[in-house]
Amino acid sequence: MLLLNKIDDVRKNIKDWKEEKYTIGLVPTMGALHKGHASLIKKAKETCDKVIVSIFVNPIQFGPNEDYDKYPRTIEKDSELCRELGVDIIFAPAPEEMYGENKKLSNNEFTFIYPAYNYVDCMCGKSRPGHFDGVATVVMKLFNITKADYAFFGQKDAQQLFILKQVVKDLNLDINIISCPIVRETDGLALSSRNTYLSETERKNAITISKALFKIKELYETGIKDTNIMFDTAISILNKDIDLEYLEFRNFETFEKVNELKKNTLIAIAAKSGKTRLIDNIIL
């Protein structure tokens, strides 16, 4: 396994791989890898001849009051996991390698990808303005650097997944976006690098987020479809110290809000437990 920091070094390897007609899989991450990431990497290994994991805490997808500085960075532990899983290259660039020496990078100095605003100006995008522009921009860069045939994303970031699929379609990128299921702790909590921020009590309260989602699914399977009923049920299950940001029901093919649940409905929650913002979802 190679641990590379420079774009040109990645390109050299890619060139050789393309020469050999290997298929290339990319798993873009911000590091602090957990079992969710491991499941993406395993899927990439099954699907592709060569696998690149990028580890990059992308400054332009964090808002000014978000956790860019304190976001967990655990490159040694991450490398160990990647090696065990048979990753071929870890690409872990410094911010300067990706964005040059600009200290406060904005769209005055740098090219940005702006996904369709209709999909950005809702759910997580409402509370995190600019977030998905930053995600789309770095992902585009990673796609171009790695020339991957497949890229693997977790369903946990459902809005991100939807948006990136649209970007690929709109810009005619020749890459397959593969969605992988959410990995959970045994008590239901969706894995997230941000779970490490949670105190014991906050973690306990956070479990009610997935509990609410599972209850909605259970009701749906008994034939209930009305989202108002689902909403009220969820509220009754969420711990009172959980600060709900949104609970939304959307068609995962069009991203339109729905009033009735059916197959392919996304049920998504964002909420704070203590100061930690968590997201979770299920797709029927």
Place this chain on the structure above:
Amino acid sequence: MLLLNKIDDVRKNIKDWKEEKYTIGLVPTMGALHKGHASLIKKAKETCDKVIVSIFVNPIQFGPNEDYDKYPRTIEKDSELCRELGVDIIFAPAPEEMYGENKKLSNNEFTFIYPAYNYVDCMCGKSRPGHFDGVATVVMKLFNITKADYAFFGQKDAQQLFILKQVVKDLNLDINIISCPIVRETDGLALSSRNTYLSETERKNAITISKALFKIKELYETGIKDTNIMFDTAISILNKDIDLEYLEFRNFETFEKVNELKKNTLIAIAAKSGKTRLIDNIIL
């Protein structure tokens, strides 16, 4: 030569070419081809194994009061020229093929590339808001569809050329942008598909645009460097019916305005002759 309208048909050919390790050159145009375009195509033929000319009047780079509808469309004449020059594929999609069925396409419904605003919010970008976003977006799509190794652009659109180079750099695109010199009529008028809009008088007046530029170059070669002197000289040469939009002096490596001319200074004019907006420039 193939004339293709569908993205998938282009992709099929590209796949075969890549298999054979041919280098691919792209000449993006809006059709109404003239000798300027021909020079780009010839350069592409010299440089690459296979040459694709795209002919697409790109709606999203035109403002609401611009000439999208009346822009000249001469596909049969264009095809003839391309055939003579040994072009391998003309890609001439309908707007729906590029942007789907959206009638009024905006960044609410579609992913856009926004080049760095510092380079967009000046010169032609000032009077044509959104223009370079539309250009960057369609060019990105064409790059992704054709997987070209080289793309050829005329120096006449100097700001476009500068911006596209930045987009390629910022987004790590693996493509070489090749700039080709301005082609002129014998009287100096820079070739443009929009020259067909000019009446005899308007055309005569328009010649003073290139005359002004040549005079600046002449003065520079005698040792004069002050842009104020150059500006006044140009004004004295421009016909009084020419409506000057801008005359700017910029470092073509940084795009910063300069007060003194030196090597690599861009001297750029936009002006209207009658209702027709024309641009021209020289780079020292």
